[in-house]
Amino acid sequence: MMKSVINPNIFRHTAVASEGFNNLCTIVHPLRKEGEYTGEIFLKKQCMGSFQLVINEKSESTQADIDVSLFDPLNIRKNKGISPNQFEMSTDGYVVIYASGHHNGVHVRITGSGDQKDSEEFDTRKLGKDDLVVFRPFHPGKYKLLNRLAGQEASFAIEEKKDGGYINPAKLEPVTIPLTTKGFEIPENKILPFQAMVIKPDIDCSLVLEMEKPRGKKKKAS
Amino acid sequence: MALTQFSDLFASIHENAINNVVLQLQRQRPSLFNYGTVAFVQKPDRLCFPLVNFIDVDVTLFGNPVVHQESLLTIPGYNGPYGMEYCLQLRELSIDIHPPNAHSLPPELVPLEKQRFSLKGKACAGLGCPERGFLNEIAPVEEPFFPVLDLGKDVTQPNKEPPKENPNDRGKEEPPKPPDRPVIFDRPICFCLDLFAVFHLEMEGSPDNPILALKLDNLEIVDVKPDGMENMVECFIKTVIVLSLLPKVRLALKALVFNIAEVLTVEPTPVSASVPFNPALEDDQIKVFVNLKV
Amino acid sequence: MPTLNIAANEKAFNDIIMAAAKKLENTPPLTGSGVLGPFSASYELGFRITDGSIDLTNAGTVHIRELDITYDPMILRLGIDLPHIQIGGECILRLFGKCRIRLPRIDIFGDNPDIVVPINLSGLITSEFSGEFSVSTGKQVLLAKGTRTVHQAHFDADNSNEIRDRFRTIIGTIPLLPATTVNSIADTFVPMVKDNLADKWQFFLRDVWHDLDIIDIASTAENILRHLVDFIIDQILAPIPAVLRTIAHAILDPIISVIGAVLDIGDDVFEWLSSFFQTSFGLLDIIAQLILNFIGAMVPFLQLETPFPIIEDSSGLIPVLVPVENIAVTVDDVEFVVSADIL
Secondary structure (H helix, E strand, O other), X not given: OOOOOEOHHHHOOOOEEOOEEOOOEEEEEEOOOOEEEEEEEEEOOEEEEEEEEEEOOOOOOOEEEEEHHHHOHHHHHHOOOOOOOEEEEOOOOXXXXXXXXXXXXXXXXXXEEHHHOOOEEEEOOOEOOOXXXXXXXXXXXXXXXXXXXXXXXXXXXXOOOXXXXXXXXXXXXXXXXXEEOOEEOOOOOEEOOOOOEEEEEOOOEOEEEXXXXXXXXXXXXX | OOOOOOOOEEEEEEHHHHHHHHHHHHXXXXXXXXXXXXXXXXOHHHOOOOOOOOOOHHHHHOOOOOOEXXXXXXXOOOOOOEEEEEEEEEEEEEEEEOOOOOOOOOHHHOOXXXXXXXXXXXEXXXXXXXXXXXHHHHOOOOOOOOOOOOXXXXXXXOOOOOXXXXXXXXXXXXXXXXXXXXXXXXXXXXXXXXXXXXXXXXXXXXXXXXXXEEEEEEEEEOOOOOHHHHHHHHHHHHHHHXXXXXXXXXXXXXXXXXXXXXXXXXXEOOOOOOOOOOOEXXXXXXXXXXXXXX | OOXXXXXXXXXXXXXXXXXXXXXXXXXXXXXXXXXXXOEEEEEEEEEEEEEEEEEEOOOOEEEEEEEEEEEEEEEEEEEEEOOOOEEEOOEEEEEOXXXXXEXXXXXXXXXXXXXXXXXXXXOOEEEEEEEEEEEEEEEEOOXXXXXXXXXXXXXXXXXXXXXXXXXXXXXXXXOOOOHHHHHHHHHHHHHHHOOEOOEEEEEEEEEEEEEEEEXXXXXXXXXXXXXXXXXXXXXXXXXXXXXXXXXXXXXXXXXXXXXXXXXXXXXOHHHHHHHHXXXXXXXXXXXXXXXXXXXXXXXXXEEEEEOEEEEOOEOOEOOEEEOEEEEEEEEOOOEEEEEEEEO
């Protein structure tokens, strides 16, 4: 029997909430003030790890990719005790927070240190118009997109092609979905598996992606 | 013409090879060709034809007998323990397969028929003759003859016949026991006779294990007189050959054919117009025809 | 004129040689490894002789005609070092023509993206061996015999490693065979030859020419090979639920074409398999050499002891051994003849 090499986490989740996210969701946030920041990663209520972020005008890096899964003590042990907990970016850069592993219900809080000590800068549970939220669903079926704060929702479908013929996701362009007071403006109601859905909110939001009806399966009771 | 024209496998052996085989047989199985009583078994160098430089070293190394032991020769009329020693040897054996060209046959055996071969050999016999002094020593002391004579009333025998030890034994003779003590001798008195015999081959055994066996047709000893003695000696040697020698000289046919894999078996080619004799004795060779079965 | 002749007609000779060739089936499976482009490959290969015939020629040679060899077992294992295929990396914010934010990439494969794909083609592929051989003889005199007399040598079993070591040296000349395989193959043939310490006249077939080709691939095997890329991809995707497999297939698109290009099977599966065997493993050479060494240099098809035991031992008497010399072999299109002198 052949050993499995496929990363099972990629196909693990079919729903996600921005307040406690998993690998279906990437959150992007700008930080403009120069200085030192501390980030804390929480898995549900438990602090999983922390990191240092330095924002420096002279830095050439325009984004800091923070993979919360790498802060799992198990992964640190696998990595021989090394975890990437030092990040740096320029004053016009963006913090990109995501999960590559199985973790679900994650939130991150970034606070200033040094002169900005204890002044809250960003919490992934409170998203606003400067942020971007990217969802990447893959399982064929009907989905709902929800903004809990404003009671907004929209529907779309992940297209199923019965005989294959899917396009390599690497070749798919992201779909941009503005979120305004009028709601979600989904330009296409059929999304392809693993196609990035980039939600640009104009308002404060707490987003949820859930599967309304998987192909061939009854909807689970919530 | 191909050797395997009438069979799958063919084997032939020339009379020269056979003569070499017989020579090896004499050297490696000397007890088939040399017989004698105890003195000759214990000291084979006392034989008429010494074997010391003739037999294979492995005969001695493996403790095989050189001389086949025979019982002492009974002395007729003598009831004592002594017997005479003797030896008998078959030597200078050679074979001549039809057509005859290896040796000349005596007139009694000519011509050598087809599918026959002749064997020439020398039969040597030796008798261990005791010295007179020894004989005098071992001669039994019997009761002397005491004649009782009736010569009339005027002549009388003053001495009477001594009484027998056991009156009841008078007239009884005990059965002779086989001698178990050899008469001592210095050297045997030897003589040799030229011997000729004609044989043919027969196939014996089973189809799985065919065996070539020798059969005797006729035998002739040259120049023994009187004729009665010649006939007697011929009879004796014939008996020795048939009963003693021939049963021991049988050739497993499998020795002449391939023996490679367990899946192959061999069987003699059936006799037919193409193969009238199997084995065949011709062209100075023994020829064997075999079929192969997978 | 030789004093002993033994002859076998073409049919008998054919039966004898084919029975000997059947012993090749006792060879333990060959194992080895090689490369196929960026892939590693290993194999496990055994034989069955299923057909063939022997002709004798007027040129004095033995022609082995179309010896069919079916490979069983035949298991190829392709080791694929999978590249790091990722999802993500899209640009989600552009300013002044430059990408400002790019989504992070996540590996679709786990930490150690190496897989081994077993391909079982046992009993489905057949090669054909043909060749022409001359017959040669040689006398084996074992050092272990020492100063033994001929009868001692006849009785004493050969407990030395002379034959084994000689076979290992011969098999060891075949390239690419690991030492353990060399030893196990050589040791399989030893009992076919090892006997007592007496000298032996041995008869071998020496190579004049030979040819080994793949001639037949069963439709099952052909199907596997034609769709080998799909087979490999299906093996990789096996753990994924069926509904998602075609999606994952699309993600693997970059490596599918690479695998296909590397394997490059094309329409002529015969040609591909022959080339794959030979280029990746030198396997056809190995098999051919094995047959040649077995037939030619190592295992005699006939072995005669000398001196030859013409009357076996019984009742404790030593066997009657007769020296056999001046062995000669004659071959024509009718029969194979061995002649010798009994001295």
